[in-house]
Amino acid sequence: MPLALFALTIAAYAIGTTEFVVVGLLPTVAADLGISLPDAGLIVSVYALGVTFGAPVLTALSGRAPRKALLLGLMALFVAGNTAAALSPGFETLLVARVLSAFAHGVFFSVGSTIAADLVAPDRRATAIALMFMGLTVAIVTGVPLGTWIGQAFGWRSTFWAVTGLGLVAFAGIAALLPRHLAAPPAAPLREQIRVLGSGRLLLVYGMTALGYGGTFVAFTYLSPILQQVTGFGEGAVSLILVLYGLAIAAGNIAGGRIADRDPVRALTLLFVVQAAVLLLFTFTAVSPVPALVTLAALGFLSFANVPGLQIYVVQLAKRHRPGAVDVASAFNIAAFNLGIAVGAWVGGRVVDSALGLGLTPAVGALLVALALGLTLWSGRLDRRAA
Numbered sequence: 001m002p003l004a005l006f007a008l009t010i011a012a013y014a015i016g017t018t019e020f021v022v023v024g025l026l027p028t029v030a031a032d033l034g035i036s037l038p039d040a041g042l043i044v045s046v047y048a049l050g051v052t053f054g055a056p057v058l059t060a061l062s063g064r065a066p067r068k069a070l071l072l073g074l075m076a077l078f079v080a081g082n083t084a085a086a087l088s089p090g091f092e093t094l095l096v097a098r099v100l101s102a103f104a105h106g107v108f109f110s111v112g113s114t115i116a117a118d119l120v121a122p123d124r125r126a127t128a129i130a131l132m133f134m135g136l137t138v139a140i141v142t143g144v145p146l147g148t149w150i151g152q153a154f155g156w157r158s159t160f161w162a163v164t165g166l167g168l169v170a171f172a173g174i175a176a177l178l179p180r181h182l183a184a185p186p187a188a189p190l191r192e193q194i195r196v197l198g199s200g201r202l203l204l205v206y207g208m209t210a211l212g213y214g215g216t217f218v219a220f221t222y223l224s225p226i227l228q229q230v231t232g233f234g235e236g237a238v239s240l241i242l243v244l245y246g247l248a249i250a251a252g253n254i255a256g257g258r259i260a261d262r263d264p265v266r267a268l269t270l271l272f273v274v275q276a277a278v279l280l281l282f283t284f285t286a287v288s289p290v291p292a293l294v295t296l297a298a299l300g301f302l303s304f305a306n307v308p309g310l311q312i313y314v315v316q317l318a319k320r321h322r323p324g325a326v327d328v329a330s331a332f333n334i335a336a337f338n339l340g341i342a343v344g345a346w347v348g349g350r351v352v353d354s355a356l357g358l359g360l361t362p363a364v365g366a367l368l369v370a371l372a373l374g375l376t377l378w379s380g381r382l383d384r385r386a387a
Contacts (some may be wrong), residue, residue, distance in 0.1 A: 002119050005131055007173030008112050011075060012135025014166035015105050017143030018082060019047060021163070024148030024224050024242055025156045027235075032156060033091050037225055037358075038349030043098055044221050045349075048342035050099040052335045055106020059331075062107065067115055067182035071108070071174050078104035079167040086160035106338075109133075110331060115182055137253065141246035148224075149239040196329045199321050202314065204379050206336040209310045212272055212372030214340025216303040218348040218365035219279065222358060223296075230359050231292045241296065248300030256305030264313040265380040268306055272373040275302040279366035286359060307337070344368065 022029070022043050030040040062070055081101030088094035116132045117125040151159040196202060219226065227233045227241060260267040278298050285291035311333060318329035347368070348361045356364070 002177075004119055004174070004177040004179070005116060005128055007170060007177050008116055008132045009135040010166065010173055011071075011078075011108065011170035012112070012132055013139045013143060014135075014163055014170055015078065015101075015108060016136035016139030017147055017166065018078075018101055018160070018163045019105065020140060020144045021147035021151070021159055022047075023221055024144060024238055025151040025159060026222065027225050027228065028151055028156045029094075033094070035091050036353070037222065038353040039091065041221050041345045041349040041352070043094065044217075044345040045342040046095050047098045047102045047105075048338040048340075048345065050102025051106040051338040052342065054099070054103040055110060056331065056335060058103055058107045059110045062111075067111065068174070068178050068180055070111060071115070071178065072171060074104045074108045074111075075167055075171040075174060077101075078108075079164055079171065082160045082164040082167060086157045086164065088157075106335075109334070115178070118182060119179075137250050140249050141243065144246060145239045145242040148242055149236075152235055152239070196318070196322050196325050196332055199317075199329075201317050201321050201379070201382065202329055202332070204375055204382075205310065205314050205317060206333060208268070208372050208375045208379065209314075209333055209336040210340035210343060211368045211375065212268070212275070212306050212310065212340070213303075213337050214342075214344035215279065215365040215368035215372065216275070216299065217341050217344025218351065218368060219282065219299075219362040220303065221345040221348045222352060222361055226286055226358055226361070227292070230286045231289055233289065241293065244293065245296055245300040248297045249304045252301035252303065252305035253307060255301070257308035259305070260309030260312055264309040264316070265376060265383060268309045268313065268376050269373065269380065271302060271306045271309065272369055272376060275299075275306070276366040276369040276373065278302055279362045279369060282362040283360060283366075286362065310337075 026037060026040045026043075029035075029043065030037050033040075065073075078101055081097050081099075081104065084097035084100065085094055088097055112132055113129050116128040120128045147159045147162065150162055223242075223245075224238050227238055228235060233241065256267070256271065259271070278295060282292070282295045282299060285295040311330065314329055314333040315326060318326045322329055344365065347364060351361050351364050352358050
């Protein structure tokens with residue numbers, strides 16, 4: 001594998017860390033800025049919304065830009081966003097800084113995937129893309145717990161400075177290692193992009209993605225305060241628990257791909273049933289340390305296990321209903337994942353701020369996953385009717 005791929009992987013690691021590390025730092029940020037936990041949860045929501053709505057627009061606008069210059073510009077924007085976050089004097093400026101980082105996130109993975117594939121022989125393209133995206137998985141396993149520990153020990157701004165340093169390393173690696181001349185793939189006509197959003201079958205799957213993936217984030221966004229205030233763990237234990245959660249996520253992502261290979265609808269039906277049940281169970285086990293850890297490991301496994309199936313299913317349906325825009329349909333599903341994060345974090349904030357309270361966020365998350373299950377059963381019935 002060319003060294004340029006590892007520069008892309010480092011960039012993916014930095015981006016994945018900055019997206020999810022806030023989850024472990026919400027109580028610290030809230031206390032330092034003098035805001036409530038639901039308001040702090042907006043730091044997660046606005047980032048996800050920035051990826052959801054900013055990435056498609058910016059990707060379209062930058063379609064003709066030289067690939068290497070575009071990636072360098074994106075990493076410069078990422079560094080600027082995290083630097084602004086570290087220097088933010090207040091809550092509002094922190095939200096703006098997060099949006100800047102989110103814009104870089106969405107376009108980077110859209111453009112980076114095609115660049116990774118072009119760097120290797122045709123029979124190694126899937127491996128190259130997987131290597132780049134491995135940066136995201138490793139970020140969840142190591143970057144998020146480490147960033148949480150840094151923030152708890154030295155202040156949350158130190159975490160953003162550390163991520164800024166990673167961004168600079170990635171910028172230098174891309175500048176030194178990425179070839180200067182990289183062909184830009186032809187963009188799908190605007191007409192085809194609009195037609196994707198006009199497909200009822202694809203919109204149904206996007207709903208499955210947003211609700212099924214986002215349901216976990218109702219509780220996951222507030223996992224750190226749940227562990228400290230409901231379960232009774234100390235602040236220092238949260239980082240170690242996030243390592244456990246990250247390892248479970250990595251295992252679930254691999255297993256989910258194998259489960260969904262043959263029949264994604266059947267796999268998603270099973271996964272959503274179990275995911276909703278585990279979220280509901282966590283409502284009751286969160287009050288006791290050992291049962292809470294066991295349930296969290298299961299929840300981590302399930303929360304990303306549905307990702308391969310949802311992505312595979314979108315591609316299958318796009319080939320049947322919008323064959324001229326399969327890549328666009330797949331990209332919109334990535335946007336649906338981030339929309340789910342934003343909705344889940346926002347709903348979780350409303351639950352925390354209501355009479356239901358922090359302890360019932362998993363139960364509300366289970367309700368969203370149950371809605372995704374209903375859409376999955378509906379979509380499966382439409383498939384059988386069409387067959």
